[in-house]
Structures are given as C-alpha cells and as structure tokens.
Amino acid sequence: MSRILIVEDEESIADLEKDYLELAGFEVQVENNGKDGLKAALSGEFDLLILDLMLPEVDGFEICRQVREKQDIPILMVTAKKDEIDKIRGLGLMADDYITKPFSPSELVARVKVHLARYEHLVGAGQKQNDIIEIRGLKIDKTARRVWVDGEEKTFTTKEFDLLTFLAENPNHVFSKDELFRRIWNMDSVGEIATVTVHIKKIREKIEYDSSNPQYIETIWGVGYRFKI
Numbered sequence: 001m002s003r004i005l006i007v008e009d010e011e012s013i014a015d016l017e018k019d020y021l022e023l024a025g026f027e028v029q030v031e032n033n034g035k036d037g038l039k040a041a042l043s044g045e046f047d048l049l050i051l052d053l054m055l056p057e058v059d060g061f062e063i064c065r066q067v068r069e070k071q072d073i074p075i076l077m078v079t080a081k082k083d084e085i086d087k088i089r090g091l092g093l094m095a096d097d098y099i100t101k102p103f104s105p106s107e108l109v110a111r112v113k114v115h116l117a118r119y120e121h122l123v124g125a126g127q128k129q130n131d132i133i134e135i136r137g138l139k140i141d142k143t144a145r146r147v148w149v150d151g152e153e154k155t156f157t158t159k160e161f162d163l164l165t166f167l168a169e170n171p172n173h174v175f176s177k178d179e180l181f182r183r184i185w186n187m188d189s190v191g192e193i194a195t196v197t198v199h200i201k202k203i204r205e206k207i208e209y210d211s212s213n214p215q216y217i218e219t220i221w222g223v224g225y226r227f228k229i
Contacts, residue, residue: 002116003027005046007037007063008078009055013101017050020105021112034058041067045144048116050108051095052078064095074115076108133168135229138207138216140165147207154206159184163196164203167217167227176224200225 004026008014011032018028029046031037034055041049041063049067053060064075077095096115099108130143139148145161147154156164163184167175175183177193185195204211218226 001025001027002047003029003045004048004050004112005037005040006030006050007032007034007041007055007060008050008052009033010052016105017108020109024109024113026112034060034063038063038066042070044071046073047119048074048076048112050076050078050112054080074119076111076115078103133165135168135171136215138168140168149207156203156206160199160203160206163199164207164217167225171227171229174220174223174226180224196225 004021006014006017006021006028008017008030009032014030014032018030021028029040031040035057037051037055038058040046041051051060051063055063060077064077067073067075074096076097076099078099078101080101097111099111130141133140133142137150141147142165145156147156147161147164163180166180166183177196180196181193200217201211204214204217207216208214216227218228220226
C-alpha cells in the first residue's frame with residue numbers, strides 16, 4: 001500500500017483529501033504545519049507528497065527544496081493562485097505537478113495514481129528488494145526500518161530497532177550487555193549497561209507474546225542475551 005503525506009494547514013481541505021485518498025486505497029498521514037511536515041517528509045517513509053505552498057513555520061517552497069535534495073518521490077504542489085506555479089518553476093524546485101485551489105478531490109486522486117504509477121514504472125526495474133528478516137511471525141524490514149509481529153506493525157525507537165536487528169542478524173549467539181552497548185551505542189558502557197536492559201525490556205513488550213517467557217530474546221543469566229531461532 002502506497003503511503004502519502006499531506007502537508008496542509010487548512011484542516012477541512014486536508015481531511016477531505018485524506019478521506020478520498022483512503023477510499024482509493026492509500027495510507028495517508030496529515031501534517032498541518034510546515035515544521036512537522038518537513039520532518040515527516042524527510043523521514044523517507046512516504047511514496048508521494050501533497051504539499052500546500054502557504055504554510056505556517058516552514059513554507060512549501062522550502063519543504064520541496066529540502067526533500068528534493070534527498071529524495072526523488074513525486075511531489076504535488078497545491079497553490080491558491082495560478083501565478084504561484086510560475087514561481088515554483090522559476091525557483092527550479094522540480095515539483096512533479098501543480099494543482100490550484102479549489103480543485104476536485106477526484107481529480108487529485110487521479111493525479112496521485114498517475115504519478116505513483118509513473119514513478120513505480122521508472123524505478124521498479126532497477127529497484128533493489130527491501131532487506132527483510134522474517135522469523136516465526138516477526139518481520140523486520142531493514143530498508144524501511146519497520147517491524148511487524150503477526151502482521152501488526154509495531155513502533156520502535158532508533159536504538160530499539162538497531163538492537164533488535166543486530167540480535168536477529170546474529171541468532172543463537174550470546175552477547176554481553178557491555179558488548180551490546182558498544183555495538184549499538186558505539187561507545188564503552190562505563191556503567192551504562194542498564195540502558196541495554198531497559199531497551200531489551202521495551203523490545204520484548206512489543207514483540208513477545210509473553211515477555212516473562214520470551215520466545216525471541218532469551219536472557220542468559222550472568223552473561224547477557226541471545227536471539228533464539
């Protein structure tokens with residue numbers, strides 16, 4: 001399922017766009033200001049961006065510029081005036097399409113489908129498959145940095161994801177807390193090994209059916225932890 005980010009400060013418009021796109025089968029996230037929109041857009045988690053120009057905190061021009069420096073996803077710019085399209089072009093922001101308010105939601109959906117199909121056609125042949133680890137109902141997508149347990153996605157912090165992935169990539173190997181701290185945090189523990197314990201506890205709460213009797217991450221008392229397969 002393609003994921004779409006809408007950055008739009010007029011909530012009624014954003015909600016309408018979201019409703020129509022979700023009915024068309026897309027997964028949609030909305031941000032109502034430029035600062036949060038920029039952060040989400042740069043996360044690499046979306047397949048297409050619908051971007052209003054006039055936004056609080058960070059405007060659409062700046063968001064488009066920063067996204068284009070890092071990603072090649074389709075960007076649809078939403079403008080209130082037709083002459084803003086000339087400004088977009090003049091700034092060389094390389095937006096893929098422009099749509100002027102007011103517009104038909106069905107037209108927006110149609111344009112989204114066209115650009116996603118075009119993008120997938122262009123990159124699909126040469127695109128590498130995501131690097132995925134699957135173990136007994138646990139799925140770790142290393143490329144997208146996402147985790148599912150029996151089909152249900154779980155949210156992980158950066159270090160939780162790194163720690164889980166490292167253990168899953170090295171199954172049946174016992175690692176001490178000190179070694180895990182060095183590997184994941186890239187520094188000597190210096191009394192900070194409790195950090196590892198806390199992160200293991202949080203990971204277990206997300207992936208284990210019974211965290212008191214874990215089936216994935218096993219505690220080896222007096223030594224450390226081991227990922228069981």
